[in-house]
Amino acid sequence: xxxxxxxxxxxxxxxxxxxxxxxxxxxxxxxxxxxxxxxxxxxxxxxxxxxxxxxxxxxxxxxxxxxxxxxxxxxxxxxxxxxxxxxxxxxxxxxxxxxxxxxxxxxxxxxxxxxxxxxxxxxxxxxxxxxxxxxxxxxxxxxxxxxxxxxxxxxxxxxxxxxxxxxxxxxxxxxxxxxxxxxxxxxxxxxxxxxxxxxxxxxxxxxxxxxxxxxxxxxxxxxxxxxxxxxxxxxxxxxxxxxxxxxxxxxxxxxxxxxxxxxxxxxxxxxxxxxxxxxxxxxxxxxxxxxxxxxxxxxxxxxxxxxxxxxxxx
Amino acid sequence: xxxxxxxxxxxxxxxxxxxxxxxxxxxxxxxxxxxxxxxxxxxxxxxxxxxxxxxxxxxxxxxxxxxxxxxxxxxxxxxxxxxxxxxxxxxxxxxxxxxxxxxxxxxxxxxxxxxxxxxxxxxxxxxxxxxxxxxxxxxxxxxxxxxxxxxxxxxxxxxxxxxxxxxxxxxxxxxxxxxxxxxxxxxxxxxxxxxxxxxxxxxxxxxxxxxxxxxxxxxxxxxxxxxxxxxxxxxxxxxxxxxxxxxxxxxxxxxxxxxxxxxxxxxxxxxxxxxxxxxxxxxxxxxxxxxxxxxxxxxxxxxxxxxxxxxxxxxxxxxxxxxxxxxxxxxxxxxxxxxxxxxxxxxxxxxxxxxxxxxxxxxxxxxxxxxxxxxxxxxxxxxxxxxxx
Numbered sequence: 184x185x186x187x188x189x190x191x192x193x194x195x196x197x198x199x200x201x202x203x204x205x206x207x208x209x210x211x212x213x214x215x216x217x218x219x220x221x222x223x224x225x226x227x228x229x230x231x232x233x234x235x236x237x238x239x240x241x242x243x244x245x246x247x248x249x250x251x252x253x254x255x256x257x258x259x260x261x262x263x264x265x266x267x268x269x270x271x272x273x274x275x276x277x278x279x280x281x282x283x284x285x286x287x288x289x290x291x292x293x294x295x296x297x298x299x300x301x302x303x304x305x306x307x308x309x310x311x312x313x314x315x316x317x318x319x320x321x322x323x324x325x326x327x328x329x330x331x332x333x334x335x336x337x338x339x340x341x342x343x344x345x346x347x348x349x350x351x352x353x354x355x356x357x358x359x360x361x362x363x364x365x366x367x368x369x370x371x372x373x374x375x376x377x378x379x380x381x382x383x384x385x386x387x388x389x390x391x392x393x394x395x396x397x398x399x400x401x402x403x404x405x406x407x408x409x410x411x412x413x414x415x416x417x418x419x420x421x422x423x424x425x426x427x428x429x430x431x432x433x434x435x436x437x438x439x440x441x442x443x444x445x446x447x448x449x450x451x452x453x454x455x456x457x458x459x460x461x462x463x464x465x466x467x468x469x470x471x472x473x474x475x476x477x478x479x480x481x482x483x484x485x486x487x488x489x490x491x492x493x494x495x496x497x
Numbered sequence: 498x499x500x501x502x503x504x505x506x507x508x509x510x511x512x513x514x515x516x517x518x519x520x521x522x523x524x525x526x527x528x529x530x531x532x533x534x535x536x537x538x539x540x541x542x543x544x545x546x547x548x549x550x551x552x553x554x555x556x557x558x559x560x561x562x563x564x565x566x567x568x569x570x571x572x573x574x575x576x577x578x579x580x581x582x583x584x585x586x587x588x589x590x591x592x593x594x595x596x597x598x599x600x601x602x603x604x605x606x607x608x609x610x611x612x613x614x615x616x617x618x619x620x621x622x623x624x625x626x627x628x629x630x631x632x633x634x635x636x637x638x639x640x641x642x643x644x645x646x647x648x649x650x651x652x653x654x655x656x657x658x659x660x661x662x663x664x665x666x667x668x669x670x671x672x673x674x675x676x677x678x679x680x681x682x683x684x685x686x687x688x689x690x691x692x693x694x695x696x697x698x699x700x701x702x703x704x705x706x707x708x709x710x711x712x713x714x715x716x717x718x719x720x721x722x723x724x725x726x727x728x729x730x731x732x733x734x735x736x737x738x739x740x741x742x743x744x745x746x747x748x749x750x751x752x753x754x755x756x757x758x759x760x761x762x763x764x765x766x767x768x769x770x771x772x773x774x775x776x777x778x779x780x781x782x783x784x785x786x787x788x789x790x791x792x793x794x795x796x797x798x799x800x801x802x803x804x805x806x807x808x809x810x811x812x813x814x815x816x817x818x819x820x821x822x823x824x825x826x827x828x829x830x831x832x833x834x835x836x837x838x839x840x841x842x843x844x845x846x847x848x849x850x851x852x853x854x855x856x857x858x859x860x861x862x863x864x865x866x867x868x869x870x871x872x873x874x875x876x877x878x879x880x881x882x883x884x885x886x
Contacts, residue, residue: 186511203528210518221777225811228807234807236800285818285834345853346857349857399850486551490547
């Protein structure tokens, strides 16, 4: 039986109305085919290419173009983007607001990236903050947070969170494992600040739908810092105790609120940390392999039990 | 041949669609409750996240078990090959039992067993032909391993219906010519020929089903084969892995025309059939053609190339969006720029969360002052202004 035949059956038995049947028929027959995602992808890649090219051009030709021209051009783009966004965006609301058009989200994203290029150029040429350069990141973070909330934009929120990570000294884009104890603490502090900020804003009902983004970022930062703390052999037991606590919390909350990505974080990071700690003094391969088999079976048994309890729809 | 019946596969796909329609507000939750009993299948499933955990730990247990056997028996040489082949058979058997008795469907565990069966068969075959007899290899080990991988992955697809298995199978057989001693351009032609054959077969098979099961699977195979033809014929795409781009001039010109023609044909076919997978693959191919164009023409890359590329993409997107939205009900020729299903927004929202960390230069960490101003030999000559920022 085809999908269309099923739809006809549901209409005849009165499960769906004629109007719903018509909408679904056009979708199944592809009489209404959305290219929403494709247009979004093109806009996103277009913005990235444009800003990448701007940065590359400025970096290569700053001497022949001159500071005035470069700063004027970047400021003009920034001003044009911001003017467009403030003129087109609906009034601010604490609730989730849909963009009036597809373009707005990417124009504000473009504005933020151009702002980053301009700030970097200013410091590069005029050395205003010199050794206090990271404070630019704090300034960027505050600006991006403001714009993310004003325009309800996750792209900009993500920029804000990553700028804040940069200010804390966490190198996230290079996928470098946090090495020094100082950075592990910075990672934990960053995760705490992000989680608390997210929770605080959620409590105040400010863009509640952003809360999950904060939690994903905070959870990953905290777990990476803790696992690397266990691996670094400096106060491993403290990190281990914290990791086990956080893993348990992540799994429990993930199940309770049906956010299963957090169950994955808790299980995988927790298992890695536990394995590092327990196998630290292992010298023979056979016991290590036996450990993986036994603990692996235990994890599978628990997850399979959980999966059975939750069923498919979870 | 397949462990799951056609009705089960169709019901599962339709259930997924109905849930998406509910999330998108097209049908009500009560209506969903009335529909679901009609689509019920007696199979045990789970959500994506738990499936991932079960898969990961399944792979861990199987790998550790086989290694443990090898360690206990101090296996070496022929014994390792035997352990691999026996393990492959056991894994396949375990998967059969899990599906038959436990009625698992995309549960992670049975998938881990099937995947490890393929991996062990490939490792065993590779080791088997790597053995030397009088200083000579039995056969080209890499080529043999790729063929075995393709065959076993295809069997896994036929039996369990894993689309990623057939994708692996197509890729392995498609790239097999690169493990032969043929001249570089002949390797590429042979590889393109294999991908084209897969493409033709999958398109023919798809005609009978359109988007209904198993047409959706043929659709993915077709798009993958289309991308494969493009990947091996674009000489500047992955030259490091597919060999030198130094080829006879005629072949070079032929590939240049092809890398422009393939995305155009793909987009035309995809728009005609409203085939999303093929459309996305062809659009990506089109972007790659633009990116590799200068390399093809041996032209010097300019710093403003990305700006022009970005402006071109933004212009195309805006023109298409505007043109579509000006149609009746925001619809032209059956296409709309509006979001219909909620899953579209979810995908973008997920990409947005990751994007800041992937694209923000600040996320690389605050550079020290000396790092920032280290000289990289900028091209301007005046006032010592040579550096990077």
